[in-house]
Every structure is written in C-alpha cells, then in structure tokens.
Amino acid sequence: xxxxxxxxxxxxxxxxxxxxxxxxxxxxxxxxxxxxxxxxxxxxxxxxxxxxxxxxxxxxxxxxxxxxxxxxxxxxxxxxxxxxxxxxxxxxxxxxxxxxxxxxxxxxxxxxxxxxxxxxxxxxxxxxxxxxxxxxxxxxxxxxxxxxxxxxxxxxx
Numbered sequence: 001x002x003x004x005x006x007x008x009x010x011x012x013x014x015x016x017x018x019x020x021x022x023x024x025x026x027x028x029x030x031x032x033x034x035x036x037x038x039x040x041x042x043x044x045x046x047x048x049x050x051x052x053x054x055x056x057x058x059x060x061x062x063x064x065x066x067x068x069x070x071x072x073x074x075x076x077x078x079x080x081x082x083x084x085x086x087x088x089x090x091x092x093x094x095x096x097x098x099x100x101x102x103x104x105x106x107x108x109x110x111x112x113x114x115x116x117x118x119x120x121x122x123x124x125x126x127x128x129x130x131x132x133x134x135x136x137x138x139x140x141x142x143x144x145x146x147x148x149x150x151x152x153x154x155x156x157x
Contacts, residue, residue, distance in 0.1 A: 014087045014128070018094060018121055021128050026078035033070035039063035042130045043122060049134040051115070074105040080117075090123040091131070098135065101143070110143030 025041055028034045039059045042048065048056040048065065056065045081097040100113040115138050120131040139147045 011087050014092065014123075015085045017128050018085050018087070018092055019083060021121070021130070022080060022083070022094065022096060022117075022119070025130070025133075026080050029066075029069075029078050030076050033066040033073065033076075035063045035067040035070065038066045042133075043124070046130050047132045047134075048130075049132070051135050051137045052140075053135075072105055073102050074108075075101070075103040077101045092121040092123075092128070094119045094121065112139065112141050112143060112146060113137065114139040114147070 021041060025038065028038045028041075039062050042059050042062055044059050045057075046059065046062065048062045050056075050065075054065070056062045077100060079099040081099065083094060083096050085092060085094040094117070096117040096119070098113070098115040098117060100115075101110065102113060103110045116136045118134045118136070121128050122131045123129075141147045
C-alpha cells in the first residue's frame with residue numbers, strides 16, 4: 001500500500017515538474033523569445049517542430065530560431081490549456097492546447113494563433129527537459145478578422 005502511494009505521489013510530482021517546464025517555455029516565449037534560456041530547456045539533440053514555422057534540430061538551431069523570432073515578434077502571449085501528461089519513468093509525453101496573441105514588429109499586424117502541442121520529455125540529472133516539441137497549427141488568422149472570417153491555417157480533415 002505504501003509503495004502504491006509513494007509511486008502515485010512521485011507521478012504527481014513529475015507531472016507538476018513537467019507543467020512547470022512547459023509554463024517556463026511559454027513565459028520565455030513571451031519575454032521576446034529569450035533564445036539562450038529557451039534553448040536550455042531542450043536536450044542537445046532535441047527537435048522543435050513549429051509546423052509552418054519550420055523544424056529546428058538541436059539546441060543550437062533552436063536558439064537561432066528563437067533569436068530570429070524575437071526580432072520579428074514585438075508582442076506575444078502564450079496561453080496553455082488542457083495538459084495531458086503521461087509519465088513513464090524518466091520519459092514522458094504531453095499534449096497541450098495553445099491560444100496565442102502576437103504582434104509583428106514593424107508592421108503592428110496582430111494575429112490569433114491556436115494550436116496543439118505534442119511534446120516528449122526526458123529526465124536527465126533529475127531535471128525534466130524537452131526531447132521534442134511539435135506544434136500543429138489549428139488556426140492562424142489576422143486579429144481584426146478572427147477565425148470566423150479569414151483562416152490562414154485551419155485543421156485539415
């Protein structure tokens with residue numbers, strides 16, 4: 001009985017740590033896409049897949065991507081919803097919904113972005129990090145029009 005309670009508590013603590021990792025990711029994205037801090041959240045050989053925003057392989061490429069994102073986006077807010085996390089020892093998977101507002105630097109054009117994250121995580125040296133992050137864009141549309149009038153991207157089938 002005690003072993004079962006201990007395992008359940010360990011699973012809950014792992015899920016809280018993974019949620020904290022994901023929330024840190026969102027916070028750093030909203031801080032001008034802090035490239036060094038964001039890259040540190042990923043394993044050295046991790047993959048970041050942003051759907052139509054491209055695929056980056058490895059911490060160095062992820063860092064360069066976020067450095068460029070910070071030059072292009074003047075404002076963003078990442079809202080993460082409905083986490084589903086499954087922990088299996090030192091690895092885990094997670095899905096999240098994303099709702100994001102963003103404004104492009106220099107044009108002041110605002111957009112709504114909605115998507116679904118599918119992540120894999122690994123615990124190394126007692127710390128959870130991203131092994132992979134994949135965002136599937138469900139809707140990307142100009143702020144003034146919203147998804148009801150103009151969809152730049154939409155769910156396929």
